[in-house]
Amino acid sequence: MQTWLTDAIRNTPEGQEADAILRKCTHCGFCLATCPTYQLVGNELDSPRGRIYLMKQVLEGQPATETTQIHLDRCLTCRNCETTCPSGVEYGRLVDIGRSLVEQQVPRSRGDAFMREALRTVLPRRRLFTALLRTGQVFRPLVPGRLRGKIPQARAAPAWPREARHSRQVLLLEGCVQPALEPPINPVTARLLDRLGIGVVRTPESVCCGAIDQHLGHPETAKQHVRANIDAWWPHIEAGAEAVVVNASGCGVQVKDYGHILGDDPDYADRAQRVAELAVDPVELLLDEEARLAPAAEAPRKIAFQSPCTLQHGQKLGGRVESMLRRLGFELTPVPEAHLCCGSAGTYSVLQPEWAKELRSNKLDNLQSGKPELIATANIGCLTHLNEASEVPVRHWLELLDAKEDHAR
Ligand code: SF4
Ligand code: SF4
CATH class of the missing domain: 3.40.50.1860 (Rossmann fold)
Known part of the structure; x- marks a missing residue:
């Protein structure tokens, strides 16, 4: 489609990227058939094509409105539309840029702003989240209904294997919420790899992958998380760690995008690209061990x-x-x-x-x-x-x- 982005936006890296993505879209509408939110309500504005139009308007200088924000908020960022799109429209990248712009223009209600800030404050902080979750598990009846169902029963975790006994070593992103919500997953991953002769190097300094802030319209905070992880992992990569294993696919897709996220950062771009190349879902690592x-x-x-x-x-x-x-x-x-x-x-x-x-x-x-x-x-x-x-x-x-x-x- 043709675009007329404002100069102020087009002359930024995000504006150029958004422009290139918009130009690929041919309005064909194939993506509507596989969009979960369009299937739920049948409203074009809750479809990929409708959201693309909304974002185009904002990028072309029309003020974002509450309506723009509502329809972008309702998008799951599931990227089903990308799989369906015959023209290769990278909707996921576009919606991150669009959300960030809209976030700057449209104030949120006090309740919505508080909830979003609370999620951004609590979820990426492993210790704080774990402490709150454990408290919630003890005092479950007192937790507000919206969150009560999110508190799983506590599960016991097996012990981690001893570190550094193998010639093959990998890093493991332990994640921010996963260790508290499902304590067995990380040690089970490490034990399985250990039994296959692959050691897991633990890096307590690593943090949230950055996806939470990225998708809530705060890309700069997301970049801080990305840099912290690169700093935590880099010495081990230089020492020969062969992969960054990410056993939560939501975090995996983010870490695989680190090269793009810090592509304009002269201090981190090369290392970010290397980390992205080393990131694997467990299924990719285990294929050779099957x-x-x-x-x-x-x-x-x-x-x-x-x-x-x-x-x-x-x-x-x-x-x-x-x-x-x-x-x-x-x-x-x-x-x-x-x-x-x-x-x-x-x-x-x-x-x-x-x-x-x-x-x-x-x-x-x-x-x-x-x-x-x-x-x-x-x-x-x-x-x-x-x-x-x-x-x-x-x-x-x-x-x-x-x-x-x-x-x-
Ligand atoms: S990311 Fe998912 S919910 Fe959002 S527009 Fe695409 S298919 Fe629909
Ligand atoms: S399928 Fe792709 S090209 Fe067609 S309307 Fe959807 S995003 Fe645009």
Whole structure:
């Protein structure tokens, strides 16, 4: 489409990027068919094409309004539209730029602003979040209803393996909320890799991947997180760490984007690009180790896999985990409409609770239609959101695996 961005915007890196993305869009509307929010309400303004028009208007100098903000807020950033788009429109990048612009122009109500600030303050701070969650688990009846359902039952975690006993070493992004919400996932990941002869280097100085601030319209704060992680990981990368393993696909898609996020930062651009290249989802690392994997003894064999949007649309790894689990002997039940978002979408389930619940209800109907004993997934946000209402347990897929031979001895 033709664009007429204002000079002030076009002469910025974000403006140039947005302009290039907008010009790729041919208005064809194919993306409407796979947009979860358009499917819910049938309103063009809640579709990718409608949101692209709204952002175009703002980039061309029309003042953003509350309506612009509402329709951008309702977007899940699931990027299903990117998978569908025949013209390669990078909607995810555009909406980050659009949201940031709108955020600067349209004031939010006091309640909305408070909730967003609270999420940005609490979620990325691992210790604060853990302390609040543990308190919430003790005093659950006193927690406001909107948040009460988000508090999972406490689960015991296995011990971490001893560090640095292998010639192969990887870094692991432990994440900000995952250690508190589902304590077993990180040590289970490290134990599995350890048994395969791959050591996990822990970096307590690493922080949130930056996705929370990025998607709430605060890209500069996100960049601070990205720099802190690069600083924490770089000495280990120089010492030979072969990968940055990210076992939450929502964080994985962010870390794989570090090169782009800090592309204009002369001090960090090269290292950010290197980190992005080293970032892997566990399924990418385990592909070469598959012959040495087996189902964990206690794992149910009949399962449904929920492929997070950040895995299939963000990282373009759709189908990989499912194929691996099948080859390892699991029976995967059919999941209709597996391309649609479950409604978790980072902070979406807190900020847009009604739509998130509707999307979850549809997703659980589809996931449970084949009567699985368990639902496996690859992202902490989806896991927590689905677990709130699922009839069967929801677990990270790595919890279902074990190594045949033990290299940890
Ligand atoms: S990111 Fe998802 S919710 Fe947003 S416009 Fe694209 S398909 Fe729709
Ligand atoms: S499918 Fe792609 S090109 Fe077509 S309207 Fe949607 S974003 Fe634009």
